[in-house]
Amino acid sequence: MDNLYADRMSKIPRSFVREILKVADEPDIISFAGGLPNPDTFPQKEFAESTSFILENSGAEALQYSTTEGYEPLRSLVSERYAKNGLSVDPENILITNGSQQGLDLVAKVFLNHEDTVLVEKPTYLAALQAFGLFEPKFKSIPLLNDGVDMDVLRSMVENDDPKLFYSIPNFQNPTGISYSLEKRKLIGELVNQNETVLVEDNPYGEIRFMGENLPPIKRFTNNSILLGSFSKVVAPGIRLGWIVAEDETMHHLVTAKQASDLHSNFFSQMIVHHYLTKYDVEDHLTMIREMYKNQRDFMLEMIKRYFPEGVKYTEPEGGMFLWVTLPEDMDAMELFERTMEDDVAFVPGEAFYSEDSQKNTLRLNFSNSNNTKIEEGIKKMGKAIKELQCN
Amino acid sequence: MDNLYADRMSKIPRSFVREILKVADEPDIISFAGGLPNPDTFPQKEFAESTSFILENSGAEALQYSTTEGYEPLRSLVSERYAKNGLSVDPENILITNGSQQGLDLVAKVFLNHEDTVLVEKPTYLAALQAFGLFEPKFKSIPLLNDGVDMDVLRSMVENDDPKLFYSIPNFQNPTGISYSLEKRKLIGELVNQNETVLVEDNPYGEIRFMGENLPPIKRFTNNSILLGSFSKVVAPGIRLGWIVAEDETMHHLVTAKQASDLHSNFFSQMIVHHYLTKYDVEDHLTMIREMYKNQRDFMLEMIKRYFPEGVKYTEPEGGMFLWVTLPEDMDAMELFERTMEDDVAFVPGEAFYSEDSQKNTLRLNFSNSNNTKIEEGIKKMGKAIKELQCN
Numbered sequence A, B: 001m002d003n004l005y006a007d008r009m010s011k012i013p014r015s016f017v018r019e020i021l022k023v024a025d026e027p028d029i030i031s032f033a034g035g036l037p038n039p040d041t042f043p044q045k046e047f048a049e050s051t052s053f054i055l056e057n058s059g060a061e062a063l064q065y066s067t068t069e070g071y072e073p074l075r076s077l078v079s080e081r082y083a084k085n086g087l088s089v090d091p092e093n094i095l096i097t098n099g100s101q102q103g104l105d106l107v108a109k110v111f112l113n114h115e116d117t118v119l120v121e122k123p124t125y126l127a128a129l130q131a132f133g134l135f136e137p138k139f140k141s142i143p144l145l146n147d148g149v150d151m152d153v154l155r156s157m158v159e160n161d162d163p164k165l166f167y168s169i170p171n172f173q174n175p176t177g178i179s180y181s182l183e184k185r186k187l188i189g190e191l192v193n194q195n196e197t198v199l200v201e202d203n204p205y206g207e208i209r210f211m212g213e214n215l216p217p218i219k220r221f222t223n224n225s226i227l228l229g230s231f232s233k234v235v236a237p238g239i240r241l242g243w244i245v246a247e248d249e250t251m252h253h254l255v256t257a258k259q260a261s262d263l264h265s266n267f268f269s270q271m272i273v274h275h276y277l278t279k280y281d282v283e284d285h286l287t288m289i290r291e292m293y294k295n296q297r298d299f300m301l302e303m304i305k306r307y308f309p310e311g312v313k314y315t316e317p318e319g320g321m322f323l324w325v326t327l328p329e330d331m332d333a334m335e336l337f338e339r340t341m342e343d344d345v346a347f348v349p350g351e352a353f354y355s356e357d358s359q360k361n362t363l364r365l366n367f368s369n370s371n372n373t374k375i376e377e378g379i380k381k382m383g384k385a386i387k388e389l390q391c392n
Helices: A007-011 A016-024 A044-063 A072-084 A099-111 A126-133 A151-160 A182-193 A248-262 A267-279 A282-307 A333-342 A372-391 B007-011 B016-024 B044-063 B072-084 B099-111 B126-133 B151-160 B182-193 B248-262 B267-279 B282-307 B333-342 B372-391
Strands: A094-097 A117-122 A138-145 A165-168 A198-202 A225-230 A242-245 A322-326 A362-366 B094-097 B117-122 B138-145 B165-168 B198-202 B225-230 B242-245 B322-326 B362-366
Touching (some): A007 B099, A007 B248, A072 A094, A094 A248, A099 A126, A099 B007, A099 B248, A126 A165, A138 A151, A151 A182, A165 A182, A182 A198, A248 B007, A248 B099, A248 B126, A267 B267, B072 B242, B072 B267, B094 B099, B094 B248, B099 B126, B126 B165, B165 B182, B182 B198, B282 B372, B333 B362, B333 B372
Parallel strands (some): A117 A138, A117 A165, A165 A198
Antiparallel strands (some): A094 A242, A225 A242, A322 A362, B225 B242
């Protein structure tokens, strides 16, 4: 019955990362593989209080079908948080989604015809390749430098290849941890203003900046864009809540697509998150997350410096959850993975994050969901394995 | 920027039903329009207890990212409930979705190429037309008789038109309330066994049978099918939880599509629902729902008999939430809708439920989310308006 399946299914590999996660989930494994927030940051007690409050005072509403657009007070709250950061967004231009991953699915539904061109960073977020991939576009990738994509390549592709979308993660990118400079943000805003390519700006980690200067979203410099946000890293990912910001006409289409896809997002969780964010001090909560992640990032860098051999390069991100390691050129991170797994240490080989021309000597390390004991032991074992591979 | 949107978006009308719901939601309106369960049936107190328990005992797990397939104990519970009804389904063949609406989106993703043929009932569930519609199939519709679809038409289409899918709601169909006879269930099982067309059996209302004999799902008679289920009518819809049952290979593709679409369903809600269904007596809860809906259905039929003029026909469903009214042939339910809205009474004109050749003299009435006072007043006003239209 193979011929019964849609063509698109033959083009989407299952997420290697999620397959790894299944292995890495075993209790004995030291895992730097997942993209998981640290569960010690989850506001369990506050969440329990908010849940009780909602069920006691608005239970019937929370458990009933609701509007596709999302809980209006939650949309207003997102709008107000943007306003504090100098971005003016009307609540009407915010759609609540099942995590920002669903935002990618909806954007793909609304924009992508078969064989349309989508520009992505090189490397990029694997699950974006999957979400867009279901709609069978052509991917073109743009090298990511230390301050954002290579502007010459981006400009040439936007001007010559008629791309529908440019997908970018300007803050603490997954997988590399790289952030775009202010200058590149402005240049990209200008470029999409002058062309038809729509910028899809994904910002799940923006609020987890623990050093350096806060930079505005590229959306500040263009209206030809879609901005994706998420509660996964600020509150918790298990509730699957994110949002899309889009202009009126695009929003109209996104709402239609969302309606067809699942009617609306979990309304119970929307009301709980709204209550939690209104009743408690989110800034305190964010400060706690940032301090924890900064300490773990600092310690991981310290251990890398101590245990990794010369010739290994790595990013030093100013926020987020990941850093990116480049091994000596002839080394294969997949081979390293097989070796460290024998020692019960997991990470994600970089090739999973490329839409083309994978760089096999790269890998991603997560520092958020760990602790110093695991970081020291895991990085030490990785260092030993890298040295062994070098000598083979 | 019109040309930037995907072709599919021009083919999907926004749900008229949901647009109506926005109007019908106003507090002064007597609405038979929505497809809403009665909020008085929501287990608010029990849900609050389950939520406290989960957050206290497994908070970190409930709020963290999780597997795409869904919470294993919840999948096992669904499997056990099927077993009680004589259907053997392995938990591995169950995928938890964001309501069964997402099941439709995932099935469409996995099966539908552009211009593939999808068979639907005539009339059918509007939001299925939307979900499938995003993948640009050709719809062909099969007249629905009092005991299920017209088998001659179905057989001829399956054998001659090479359809990929046949979408059917065999229990208390939305919008008509019609159920398939045991004989037709068997015949359809045989037919899809002998052909490549996959049956998509949607069963959101099956457990809300309040009279007549319980009938097995068509899946009992075929392996060439996908079965969709939902917690929306048994527990509550605001939490957006449903599931898909599929054979191994199809399940593999569905999980890939789900991964790309939103990573996984709300895990917090999955754990709460599992706890609630394990700790409390669901059969008691279902008995309460069935009694309430049966009383309201009986009363609505009584009022229709009293207030509607001769020549109006209607179904007398044995379960579910809807009944279907056929006005005299020359009458337009949309015109009736405009008139009853002046009197603050809402319903859904039937034309919304057709993929082709709408029958304009039909309409859907919801009896679950109402009460006797509203039913009497609303049906009385509708009766008056029908009589006035007859005399014009």
